[in-house]
Amino acid sequence: MQNVVLIGLMGTGKSAVGRVVARLLHYEFVDTDQMVEEVTGLPIKEIFRKYGETRFRSEEALAISKIADKENMVIATGGGALIGPRNVELLKRKGYFVLLTADPEVIFERVSRKNNRPLLARGRNLEYIKQLLQDRGPCYSQCADLIIDTSRLDIADAAEKIVHMA
Ligand code: S3P
Numbered sequence: 001m002q003n004v005v006l007i008g009l010m011g012t013g014k015s016a017v018g019r020v021v022a023r024l025l026h027y028e029f030v031d032t033d034q035m036v037e038e039v040t041g042l043p044i045k046e047i048f049r050k051y052g053e054t055r056f057r058s059e060e061a062l063a064i065s066k067i068a069d070k071e072n073m074v075i076a077t078g079g080g081a082l083i084g085p086r087n088v089e090l091l092k093r094k095g096y097f098v099l100l101t102a103d104p105e106v107i108f109e110r111v112s113r114k115n116n117r118p119l120l121a122r123g124r125n126l127e128y129i130k131q132l133l134q135d136r137g138p139c140y141s142q143c144a145d146l147i148i149d150t151s152r153l154d155i156a157d158a159a160e161k162i163v164h165m166a
Pocket of ligand 1: 008009010011014033044077078079080081117118119
């Protein structure tokens with residue numbers, strides 16, 4: 001089976017669902033945000049604050065290039081990872097792309113709980129989430145092999161669906 005690559009906006013459950021999928025498939029789980037944090041020694045929010053988004057995007061691209069050719073992986077990508085066509089190309093080589101979606105209200109509620117998303121700083125709100133969905137939606141859908149709406153699914157159910165369909 002191909003690598004399972006989870007794509008979609010923040011708050012759709014990529015990391016939480018990805019961990020369970022990896023456990024069920026006996027695959028290794030990696031989260032590109034976590035890789036970037038480990039390499040830089042900084043939380044994502046701090047990378048954005050200190051060095052800006054461009055630096056974050058190059059660290060993200062580097063992380064993706066390190067794992068894209070491995071096998072038996074479940075890869076949770078950051079919500080903006082597909083902005084880079086090269087990232088898509090690399091991950092597609094061995095990846096089955098699962099797009100997780102959710103209603104903007106659900107996403108907003110989930111991400112507000114944590115307050116660790118730099119893109120939501122400076123008072124950005126539900127309207128911003130809707131805008132992001134609109135901007136990125138076509139790119140996500142174009143790449144997706146499977147689409148799962150997690151708005152009303154719990155983590156275990158979403159993971160089961162992926163394992164049965166992938
Ligand atoms: C981002 C999403 C975040 C993280 C960074 C940028 C984005 O990942 O990579 O804050 O551009 O949408 P999650 O989707 O895991 O929150």
